[in-house]
Amino acid sequence: MAMMVKDPDARIDFEFDWGTAYPDGQAVVASSWTVVPDGAGGVIVAAAAHDLMQSTATLSGGIAGHVYRVTNRVTMSDGQIDERSLTVRVEER
Template identity: 40%
Template sequence: MAASNVWEKDPDAVLDWVWDWSDWLEPGETITDSLVIVSAGITLDSDAHSATSATAWLSGGTPGTPYTATNRITTSAGRIDDRSITVRVKNR
């Protein structure tokens, strides 16, 4: 997927979005917890994380409606941060 903060998907598609935190993490620091928060109307089917990234599988949505998906991580150093994307649903 593109590195942009705006992502387009078809309402029938089930697609993954990856947040790559590797450039933000300090040397030796890892992701210890990850939470994905989505706006009402779009479905978070599943999510997972590695030491440096988080992935969310999203489905549904109404064409023409923008949604937000936020990844909140906690790191081995105790830092907490959020990154959000806008998901624009459109028939493709």
Template identity: 50%
Template structure:
């Protein structure tokens, strides 16, 4: 699990590279992002997508001092499903 530190007032783009020595002939066919815990004034997913090899997300907000699990769940062209999570720590910088 990776760690990302962001300011509560920043808008941050993040990418998970699924193609790096993992997919082989497969591609990402679907990608979903989830923030845990989901809470008022918490970390928010503003936009997301994928390009077949990487999953992309834009996040914003979050309470200073809080940590969130940002999880990417992908479906591959062969039907396999996998997840990767990132810990996002929110701190004033």
């Protein structure tokens, strides 16, 4: 699981490259992002997008001193479902 540190006021993009994990011919057809814990003032997915091989989320917010798990769940063109997570630690920078 990847780890990232972000400032509470930062708005940053994070991307998973799914193309390296799947053979040619498969593509990302659906993507969703979740943040745990989900609460007021916490990290949020401000925007999200995907193409055939990558899924991107713009993360904003967060409470300094808190740690969050951000998960990307994708559905591939052959119906397989997979997910990856990253840990986000929020610190004043």
